[in-house]
Amino acid sequence: MKRVALLASAALCALPVGRAMATDVADLAVSSTGVQLQQVQRVGNVEHDSHGTPLQRYAFQPSSQPQLIITPAAGVWHWSGQGALRIQVQNAMPWALTLTIDIDGAAPEQHLHAVVGLPAGPAQTLVLPLHATSPRAFGMQVGPSMPFDDQGHAVFVATTVEGSIDLAQVRAIRLSMPAPQAAQQLLLGNVDTATGDMALQHAYRGIVDRWGQYTRGTWPEKIDSDTALRTAHMQERRTLDAQLAERHGLDTYGGRQAIALKRTGWFHTQKANGRWWLVTPDGHAFFSLGINAVAADNSRTYVQGREFMFVDLPPDQSPWHTFYGISDSRDAERGASAGIGANRGRWFDFYEANLYRVESADWLTVWRKRTLDRLQAWGFNTIGNWSDDALGKLHRVPYTLPIYINGNFGNVSSGFDYWGRMPDPFDPRFAQAVERAVTKATAPSHNDPWLLGYFADNELAWAGQGPQGRWGLAIGTLRGEARSDAKQAFIAMLKKKYGEPAKLAAAWGIAFIDWSGLNATNFAAPEPNEAHPAIADDYSAWLRAYADAYFGLVAAAIHRHDPHHLFLGGRFAANTPEAVASCAQYCDVISFNVYADLPQHGVDLDAVHKLDKPVLISEFHFGSDDRGPFGKGVVSVWNEAQRGEAYARFVQAAAHDPAIVGTHWFEYIDQPVTGRLIDGENSHIGLVGITDLPFGGFVEAVRKTHLGIEQGGLNP
Structure with missing residues (x-):
């Protein structure tokens, strides 16, 4: 371990190059060399933490x-062989503070950067690895939540660090806060480095x-024994029976008997008195x-290469062998998988193993019944995408099905390829892939009245990123x-419109001589601008x-193979007005994955209303980090209680x-x-936890919201 600086009675003190840091505070009591304060003030005398470490209070x-800069007395620090920077720090405010740590090398491009959220509480050791890292590298x-107890000491590790640096030439440490609105106080103590990545x-x-x-x-639903797990499940059974008895006024499929519409024997859409409805096969209004992802096998996580993360991992032998498996790897071409470590090899399914602990060999059959009981008791009337096919086939809750269009066909980058590049629908092989996919998806269910309809693909990259993102697919x-x-096909469209290359060049404001120039790979397609409105028109x-x-291709195939069921669209995330309008023409329902506090803040519903087509919110959620998993999902709230409140607001606004x-x-x-297999996502966004126990407060808020809608919350 190498000491970089030590807090004395009046200042943070920096170490001259090449000299071991003295540990006697008296040696440094009057020194302020190497400390620069910008909109930061020292406050009071030296204080001490519970371990006797001296701390100096600073007000940002x-x-x-505002920033505090620590620099060597002369030259640079030589940190070769060191693995981490350690800073004693205490948040002196009653709320969490955002602290930015920057380490500068001798060259401008040599730089390490981290941002941490320091909770209020006792002093802790803030550790910054001296190399780029992130939770993605750990799969x-x-x-993990910070700080954690490391042998009696609170340690806060910056698990995300960006940049790179030559450790032989370190010229400054900068501690700053982003735009505080009032003075924020920190207590800072010893600053040193340590070898390794322990x-x-x-x-x-x-x-x-x-x-x-x-x-x-710790949290209310956490269990500490197999007995506690089984007991909790038995207690929930009694609650479910009581909740199931509360539902009334619904037809066989969950439609509202009080609102009678056209009866066709299949799910369909209908507009009545200015409002769109889904309609059950029995002819009643149905708000889905x-x-x-109602499936028992969605919770697998890699264990190979990171066994040290798991305590008491079951042995890979009977009966636990059933819950182990091997996967080749994640799709490295997807942006979602970029930089994810622990991305292949042996995995374990804790969720299914817990089902076995409760129900033994018959766990899957019991799980399916319990899950359907839950959905009905909690007021859910639709089994959504990526769910266990067997649940829908039990004909208790209507269901949807996905159509996965895969194959060896061309693709196009829109600049936002999180789930991959856009399929090329002009490639003849795409039409063949559509035919195969639709044939496979529709064959088992085309005569099933419990099927609501089909989704095609998911969150395709219809648009790019940034202010010109709308045009990403054209560019x-x-x-x-x-x-x-x-x-x-695009070139043919331009030739038909302009006829001559010179006309296109003039309209787009580009140097362009011959049509063959468009064939060049990486053709410098211009971005739309006010001076050349034709670019936006053509795009x-x-x-x-x-x-x-x-x-058009997908809709024709679905209607050809299954004329009875709905085409529920493509689950838009990124979208353009052109793609949405096209979906309105060819699909029965436009589906959007909306991650916002309200539907109206995630979708331009005014524009959609003009298309006069029904809309389904095919994904949304609210997450927090107080029930185990570290992520808060795409849309976060502060705690578990607020998840229920947010759910009610969102669904009521949609309804x-x-x-x-x-x-x-x-x-x-x-x-x-520790993250799901496909991309390492690890958020608390479920209704049930990894032990299959419901999050009681959240589930109750969901149930009450649904009851309000079922029992008169909507009118035709």
Whole structure:
């Protein structure tokens, strides 16, 4: 360990280059060399923490970026061989503070950067690894809660560090806060470095117990024995029976008997008195209250290469061998999987193992019955995407099905390829893939009246990022290779409109001589601008043609193979007005995955109303980090209680919009603490935890919201 600086009676004191730090405070009592204060003030005399460490209080004043800078007395620090920077720190405020730590090298590009949220409480050791790292490198998207107890000492490890630095030439440490509105006080003490990555490893060590729960936290639904697990499930059974008796006024499929509409024998859509409805096969109004990923096998997590994270992991032998498996790897081309470590090999399914602990060999059959009881008791009337097919086949709750269009066909980058590049619908092989996918998806259920309809794909990259993101697919098409079918179709459209290359050049304001120039890979497609409105017009026409080709092919195949059921759209995340309008033309319902506090803040419903088409919110959720998993989901709230409040606001706002015909929550089960297989997501967004026990307060808020809608909360 190398001491970098020590707090004396009046200042943080920096170490001259190449000299070991003295540990006698008296040696440094009057020194202030190397400390710069910008909108930061020293406050009072030296204080001490519970271990006797001297601490100096600093007030970060209101400004854009108040900062304290520690520099060597001369030259630079030589930290070669060191693995982490350690700073004794205490948040002196009664709320969490955001602290930014920057370490500067000798060259401008040499820089390490981290941002941490320091909770209020006792002093702790803040550890910053001296290299880039993130929870993704450990196989998960969000790292463990901080601080944690490391042999009696509170340690806060910055699990996300960006940048790189030559440790032989370190010239400054900067501590700052982003734009405080009032003075915020920190107590700072010793600053030193340590070899190795022990603190970082300890941050992840032993964080999951034998049931898949986070070891360092407590919450009401957490269990500590198999007996407690079985007892909790037996108690819930009695509650479910009582809740099931509260539901009334519904037809066989969950439709509202008080609102009679057209009866066709199949789910369909109908507009009545200015409001869109889904309609049950029996002819009653149906507002779809759904939940996604209702499946027992969605909670697998990699254990290979990170066994140190798990405490008392069951042995890979009977009966636990059933819950182990091996996966090749995540799709490295997806943005969702970029930089994710622990991405292949042996995995374990804690959720299914817990079901076995409660129900023994018959666990899957019992789980399916209990799950359907729950959905009905809690007021859910739709089994959403990515769910166990067997649940729908039991004909207790209507269900949806996904259509996965995969194959060896071309693709186009829109610039936001989180789940992959856009399929090229102009490639003849795409039409063949659609035919195969639709045939496979519709064959088992095309005569089942309990099927609500089909989704095609999920969150396709219809748009890019940034202010010009709307045009990403058009620009990406022109940047593609000449062999791209989409690119050739776009060129053909431009030739038909302009006839001569010079006319296109003038309209777009580009130097352009010959049509063959468009065939160049990475063609520099211009961004739309006010001086050349034709660019936006042409891009818009192409985006609509692209969407028409996609939705037209899929819709035709679905209607050909299954004329009875609804095409529920493509679950838009990124979208463009052109893609949404095309979906309105070819789909029965426009589906949006909406991650916002209210539907109206995630979808331009005014524009959708003009299309006069029903809308389904096919994904939404609210997460917090007080039930085990570290992530808060896409839309976070402060705590578990606020999840229920947010759910009620969202669903009620959706139900009172005349175009919205349903909301589907994502997802049924919490994600694993150490991340799911596909991309390492590890958020608390479920109705039940990894032990299959419901989060009681949240579930009750959900149930009451649904009862209000079922029993008169909507009118035709």
